[in-house]
Amino acid sequence: MFRFAVLLLALLFAAPAATQSLQAQYEAFLEGTIWPQAKLAGVSRKTFDGAMGAKRLNTDIPGLVTPGAKEPPRRMRQAEFSAPAKYFNERNIGYITATGRSLARKYASTLASIEKTYGVPARILLAIWGRESGFGRVDIPHDAFQVLGTKAFMSTRPELFRRELINALVIVQLGHASPSAMRSSWAGAMGQPQFLPSSYLQYAVDFDGNGHPDIWNSVPDTLASIAAYLKASGWVPGRDWGFEVTVPASVSCALEGPDRGKRISDWAKLGIRRVSGKPFPEHEARAEGFLLMPAGRHGPAFIATPNFYVIKEYNESDLYALFVGHAGDRIQWGDSRFSAGWDRTDSMLRSDIAKMQRALEGKGYDVGGADGLPGFKTRRSIGDWQEKNGRTPTCWPSNALISAIR
Template structure:
C-alpha cells in the first residue's frame, strides 16, 4: 500500500494544473455560460477551446471579493495636488517631446485624420503605458475570465471576456501574445477588448491592428478613440481661471455649463488676470474645481469630457490636457493647493453615504471625490450656513460621517 501511495503522490505532483484545479465550478462556468455567449458572437468552438484549455482563475488579482472588500478604503486620502505636481507633468512632457521628434509624420497624419493634437495623443500614450515601455505581462484571457467569474464587477468584465475571444477568432493576435494589465486592458493604449474591436485602427497600412507592437497603430488608435467620442478639432480642453468668491463652487460639472459670456459677466478671468477668449475654451465653458475652493479652478470645454471618456478621473483628464499644452510651451498650474490630509477613503465614503441619505447625488460612494460629490458637499455646506469649499476636510467628515 505504501508503494501505491507513493506512486499516486508522484502522479499528482506532475499532473496538469487543470486536473489539480480546486474550482471545478470555474470550468463548468466557462463551458456553460461563456461558450454560449462566445458562440453567439461568432467565436468558433476550436478558438474557444484553444483559449480556455487548462485555464484557472488568477487568484493574485485585486478586487476579487464578491463585494470588492474594504482594503482600498483604508488607504489615506490623497489630494489631487499629489498627481498634478510639476515634477510629474514635466517628466511626462519631456517623454512626449522626445517621441514627437521620432514620430512627427505619423502624429501629423493622425491629427489631420482625427483633429486630435499630437500633444494630446502623446500624453495619453505616455500615461497609459509610458510610451510603450511599461511591462504589460498578464494573460489577458485568464485575467478577464477571473474578473468575470469572481470579481466584484463581474457584469462589466463578462462582455470584455467575450470580446477578447472575438479578437482571437479574428486573428488580430495570437493567444500567447495577447497580454493585458491586471484589469484586462490591452496593449500600449490600454484598450479594453470591446474598445479594441470598435476603436483600434491600422496606422501603418499593413492590414493589422497591432496595438501591442506598432507605434503607428497605437497613435492612430488613440486619436480615433478620442474622435469617436466627440473630440472637436481646433477646440482647447480648457484653461485655468481666477474665480471670484461670488461664483459658487457648486456650479461645477458637465451638466452646468454656461456660455463664455456668462462667465465673463460673473467676473471670471484667466488665472493671469487677462479676459477670457474663445481660444481659451470655446463658446461654452464648464467649471472644474478638482479640489473645490481648496485648489485651482478651470473652465473646460466638451473636449475635456472626451478625455474623461478615456479615463473617468478629473485628474487624469487634467494631466493629459496639461501635458498636451506643455508640448507647445504653455505655463504650469498657478493656483495654490490647500492642505488635505488626515483621513481615509473610507471616511470619504462614509460622507458620501450620509449625503446620499439626505437626497444628494454623489455619483458613486467610492471614496473618491468626483464632481458630483464636490457639488453635493458645497450644497450641504451652503444649506447649513457653513463656509462653502465643495471639498471634504476633517470638519466636513466630522459633521457628516
C-alpha cells in the same frame, strides 16, 4: 497535543484541496458558461481551446471575491480623494513632457496625418500614450485571457468581464492577434493605449496598413486608435480642453459641473480670469464652458470645455483628464506648471466619504452615488450644504466635515 497535530495536518491538506476545488469550479465555468457564449459569437473550438485551455485562476489579482459573494468592504486611501497633488508628481509629469516632446518630433508626420484624419491634437494623443503605458515602454505583464477569465469568474463585476472575455476571443478569431500577444494590465486593459477588448473592436485602427490594428507593437496604430476613440466620444476640433483661472469668492464653487455650463464670456463677466492674464480666445469666449474645481477651494480652478469631458470618456477621473490636458499643453508649449498650488488636505477613508455621501443623499442632495469618491456632484453638494449651514463653501471633504454632516 496529539489532537492539535491531527488538526494541523488536516488544515494543511485541506488548503490545496480547497484551491483545487476552486480551480475545478473555474474550469467548469469556462466550459459551461463561457464556451457557449463564445460559440454564439462565432469563436471556434480551436480558438477557444488555444486561448483558454490551459488557463488557471490568478488569485493575486486585486478586487476578487469568492463566486457568489457580495463585494467585500474596502478600506482604501486614494489620491483621487486624499491628495490630488500626488497625481501631478513633477517627476512623472516632467518625464511625460520631455519624452512627449522628443516623440512629437520623431513621429511628426504620423501625428500630423492622424490629427488631420481625426481632428484630435497630437499633444493630447501623446499625453494619453505617456500616461497609459509610458509611451509603450512600460511592461504589460499579464496574460489577458488569464486576467479576464479570472475576473469573469470571481470579480465584483462578472458580467462586464464575461463580455470582455468573449470580445477578446473574437479578436483572436478575427486574426487580429494571437493569444500570447494579448498582454494586459491586471484590470484587463490591453496594449499601449490600454483598451479593453470591446474598445479594441470598436476603435482600434490599422493606421500603418499592415492588415490588422496592432496596439501592442505599432506606434501609428496606437496613436490613431486613441484618436479614433476620442473622435467617436465627441472631440470638438479646434477647441482647447480648458484654461486655468482664478475664481473670486463671489462665485460659488458649487457652480461646478458639466451640467451647469455657461458661455465662457459669461463666466468672465462674473470675474473669472485666466491666470495668464490673457483674454479667453474669441472663438472660445463665444462657446460653452464649465467651472472645474477638482479640489474645491483647495487647488487650481479651471474653465473646461466639452473636450475635457471627452477625455473623461477615456478615464472617468477628473484628475486623469486634467493630467492629460496639462501634460499635453506642456508638451507643446513648455514647462509651465499650474499657477495655483494644491493645499494639503485630510487623508480620508473611502468608506467614510461614502457615509457622508449617504448622509447628504438623506438630506436631498444629489452626490452622484455613494461611491466614496468626491466627484463634481459630491463637491458641489458639500458647497451647497456648507453655504446653507453658514459655513464658507470649500466644496471639498474633510474629516471634520464628515463628522458634521450626519
